Amino acid sequence: MSQTIRHPEILEIARREGKVTVDGLAAHFGxxxxxxxxxxxxxxxxxxxxRVHGGAVLPSGTTNIGYEERRVLNPEVKDAIARACAxxxxxxxxxxxxxxxSTEAVARALSGHRNLLVVTNNMNVANILAGHGSCEVIVTGGQLRRTDGGLVGNLAGNTIKQFKVDLAVIGCSALDKDGDLLDFDIQEVGVSQTILRQSRKTFLVADGSKFxxxxxxxxxxxxxxxxxxTDAPLTADLAAKCKxxxxxxxxxxxxxxCLE
Known part of the structure; x- marks a missing residue:
């Protein structure tokens, strides 16, 4: 098998599992x-x-991977997390x-719910819920991020400030080992912080690759x-902090x- 065939598959394994090892890939490809x-x-x-000792991980740059890549990354895991959340x-x-x-997966998992008022700055979530007859949908407005259908900026934040919702379900791009939720877009971060302030209760949905x-x-x-x-046990240190x-x-x- 040539490297032109191996390289895309190596990247797919890294995206799916978060890292790859030399031993594991050698056995996989023979x-x-x-x-x-x-x-x-x-x-x-x-x-x-x-490169890391014994293998490699996805790069920790300042730019997120593309939406289409994220959409097909760990879909079964995201659906399982979404069902548990829903x-x-x-x-x-x-x-x-x-x-x-991940929040889009939660929106799909809400098909059996009744009498929900959903506020969102995600055009994809709005489209998913558009056919849900027992769900009222309010879209915040804001600057459209064409790459993923997100609405960000002051208008989105100011709209959110008009609400005090019972529950917020949010995602993030990464989770630091000390328990910090991280993202790439400063404007999106500001909107997410406003969401947390305007919610009585908060849920986070994030698969293990975010660690x-x-x-x-x-x-x-x-x-x-x-x-x-999530789909993976936390480290003992982070589990203790969460407790x-x-x-x-x-x-x-x-x-x-998780009882750790």
Whole structure:
């Protein structure tokens, strides 16, 4: 198998799992360790991976990966997290859903809910819920980010300030090891911070790949989140912090509370 065939698959594995190892890739492709090391070096030189001991991880730059790439990244995991989250969302409430493919998955999982008022700065969420006859949808307005259908800026933030919703469900681009929620777009961060202030209760939906990524702008700490829905157990240190913060951690697909 040539490197032109291996390289895209290596990147897909890295996006799906957060990192790749030399040993694992050599076994997967049936090639030598030296061949894989050359592949990883080539991809690192192109800026598509970062070399670490024993393998490589996705680069921790200042720009998010494209929306279409994010949309097809871990879809089954995101759907499982979304179902676990939706199971904890009652009927007859006001709800905020922000920008992101994980919150879009939550919107799809709300098909059986009744009498929801959903405020969103995500055009994709609005389109998903447009056919939901028992759901009233309010779109914030704001500057349209054409890359992913997000609405950001002062208009979006000022619209959100007109509401005090029962529950906000937000996503993030990365999660730091100390529990900070991170993102790439400063304007989006400002809107997300306003959402948290204007919500009585807050949920975070983020898959395990977010723990292997980095982004430059801080939204908030997990301390500000009531329930965190994910698919992978937290480190012992972060699990202990969440316990001290009284942030519940629910691990999909079974929706079981993390008791660590």
């Amino acid at each position: 090639v030598t360790l030296q061949t894989i090391r050359r592949d990883l070096t080539d991809l690192a030189e192109e800026g598509r991976l970062e 199971a904890e969302i009652p009927n007859d409430i006001s709800l905020f859903l922000n920008i992101g493919t 292997t990524r980095s982004a430059p702008a801080r939204i908030a700490s997990l301390e500000a989140i009531d329930t965190f829905f 001290g913060w009284e942030t519940e951690v629910v691990v999909a697909p079974d929706g079981a509370p």
